[in-house]
Amino acid sequence: MASLPKRIIKETERLVSDPVPGITAEPHEDNLRYFQVTIEGPQQSPYENGVFNLELFLPDDYPMEAPKVRFLTKIYHPNIDKLGRICLDVLKTNWSPALQIRTVLLSVQALLASPNPNDPLANDVAEDWIKDEEGAIKTAREWTEAYASKKDQKSTN
Amino acid sequence: MSKVPRNFRLLEELEKGEKGLGPESCSYGLADSDDITMTNWNGTILGPPHSNHENRIYSVSIECGPNYPDEPPKIKFVSKVNVPCVDSTTGEVKSSVFHTLRDWKRAYTMETLLLDLRKEMATPANKKLPQPKEGATF
Amino acid sequence: MKVKLREVHSVFAWTWHIPKESQDAHAETIDDNDGDDVCGICRASYNATCPGCKFPGDGCPLVVGECNHNFHVHCIYRWLDTATSRGLCPMCRQTFQLKKGLAINDSQISKFQELRNKQWQTRQQEFGDQQDPETNPLEDQDDPMMDQGLIVR
Numbered sequence: 001m002a003s004l005p006k007r008i009i010k011e012t013e014r015l016v017s018d019p020v021p022g023i024t025a026e027p028h029e030d031n032l033r034y035f036q037v038t039i040e041g042p043q044q045s046p047y048e049n050g051v052f053n054l055e056l057f058l059p060d061d062y063p064m065e066a067p068k069v070r071f072l073t074k075i076y077h078p079n080i081d082k083l084g085r086i087c088l089d090v091l092k093t094n095w096s097p098a099l100q101i102r103t104v105l106l107s108v109q110a111l112l113a114s115p116n117p118n119d120p121l122a123n124d125v126a127e128d129w130i131k132d133e134e135g136a137i138k139t140a141r142e143w144t145e146a147y148a149s150k151k152d153q154k155s156t157n
Numbered sequence: 158m159s160k161v162p163r164n165f166r167l168l169e170e171l172e173k174g175e176k177g178l179g180p181e182s183c184s185y186g187l188a189d190s191d192d193i194t195m196t197n198w199n200g201t202i203l204g205p206p207h208s209n210h211e212n213r214i215y216s217v218s219i220e221c222g223p224n225y226p227d228e229p230p231k232i233k234f235v236s237k238v239n240v241p242c243v244d245s246t247t248g249e250v251k252s253s254v255f256h257t258l259r260d261w262k263r264a265y266t267m268e269t270l271l272l273d274l275r276k277e278m279a280t281p282a283n284k285k286l287p288q289p290k291e292g293a294t295f
Numbered sequence: 296m297k298v299k300l301r302e303v304h305s306v307f308a309w310t311w312h313i314p315k316e317s318q319d320a321h322a323e324t325i326d327d328n329d330g331d332d333v334c335g336i337c338r339a340s341y342n343a344t345c346p347g348c349k350f351p352g353d354g355c356p357l358v359v360g361e362c363n364h365n366f367h368v369h370c371i372y373r374w375l376d377t378a379t380s381r382g383l384c385p386m387c388r389q390t391f392q393l394k395k396g397l398a399i400n401d402s403q404i405s406k407f408q409e410l411r412n413k414q415w416q417t418r419q420q421e422f423g424d425q426q427d428p429e430t431n432p433l434e435d436q437d438d439p440m441m442d443q444g445l446i447v448r
Binding site: 059 | 159160161162164165168171187190191193195
């Protein structure tokens with residue numbers, strides 16, 4: 001396997017030595033560009049008390065190309081689809097090589113705190129969100145409880 | 158080149174399939190659009206011209222296991238077809254016989270598999286084999 | 296006393312000369328590089344190489360942006376050559392331009408102009424005949440490539 005660029009090694013070391021509060025990211029032993037990620041739901045959001053599993057991959061062209069990120073835990077959010085794909089500008093058109101794994105994951109966490117139903121990916125969820133925000137937030141809470149509760153994760157992992 | 162992990166590889170294939178960026182002679186998509194593991198897929202193969210398969214559309218089901226693409230997927234015809242590499246009772250494509258499954262490489266995709274099957278149906282030895290009634294299923 | 300000098304070893308230290316006002320005051324928030332400024336793209340020191348080079352120095356030079364953000368020339372060039380970049384500086388998202396009148400940038404000017412011409416032409420093709428002189432990056436340059444760009448249109 002081609003050697004890992006220094007930048008990726010540095011980023012990985014810093015993720016471990018100086019972790020972002022509420023976020024963990026660990027590379028898989030057999031593929032150092034492939035990370036297992038957890039993000040805690042932000043407080044005062046419908047995802048509060050949830051821990052969400054994600055996966056992140058640094059493509060060959062990283063940092064010229066954005067990391068690829070996907071939710072593995074089911075989540076009810078207008079910008080995240082059924083397969084866990086995320087609609088977030090910094091992962092697509094607004095990527096910059098000055099961003100890093102940690103800043104990208106912070107943006108994902110921020111997206112949980114402020115859903116944006118006007119720029120949707122999961123269309124039906126976004127529609128619900130616009131029509132009945134209160135109801136949508138309730139569903140998001142229920143899903144968090146059902147799929148992302150801390151207790152469950154400990155017993156299944 | 159670094160190894161693209163299974164899930165991101167399948168997402169790439171899904172996107173290509175969804176956008177119709179692949180060839181017209183085959184198509185594929187998730188069997189269950191809710192399945193976060195992206196294991197089961199449906200595919201179609203357009204029967205190759207100048208053969209007994211001409212103008213037929215064959216449905217297949219594909220299963221990408223946890224070790225895909227290091228290991229080949231399982232593929233099974235839903236539409237009845239008479240080709241030596243396909244089990245005549247179950248519709249399964251026999252991995253011991255069909256070269257693309259037997260000599261599977263990580264770079265191969267579901268599209269590779271569908272196109273190679275189509276080529277197999279069009280070989281001189283196979284193209285004039287008698288075919289079951291159109292629309293029959295395994 | 297007579298001294299016979301048999302051999303002399305000279306050792307030199309060097310750094311890129313970046314004018315004071317172009318030194319990035321807030322570049323050091325990201326890394327722990329012993330106070331050494333790092334390239335915002337590859338995160339290696341200015342005085343070291345980009346990931347693709349082995350030997351620092353003239354083979355892997357530094358460029359200074361109009362916005363006072365500095366990069367290894369290979370790093371910023373690769374970025375500007377992507378469609379995602381839209382010609383913007385990775386740090387401040389302003390159009391990236393080489394700072395004028397700096398010795399360090401001189402040898403790179405033509406290379407960057409070619410790249411911008413190429414992108415200008417691609418953008419022209421994408422947007423058809425829609426014309427927006429405000430975004431024309433070639434406005435104040437006299438370059439033979441510009442004429443070709445006009446012919447394409």
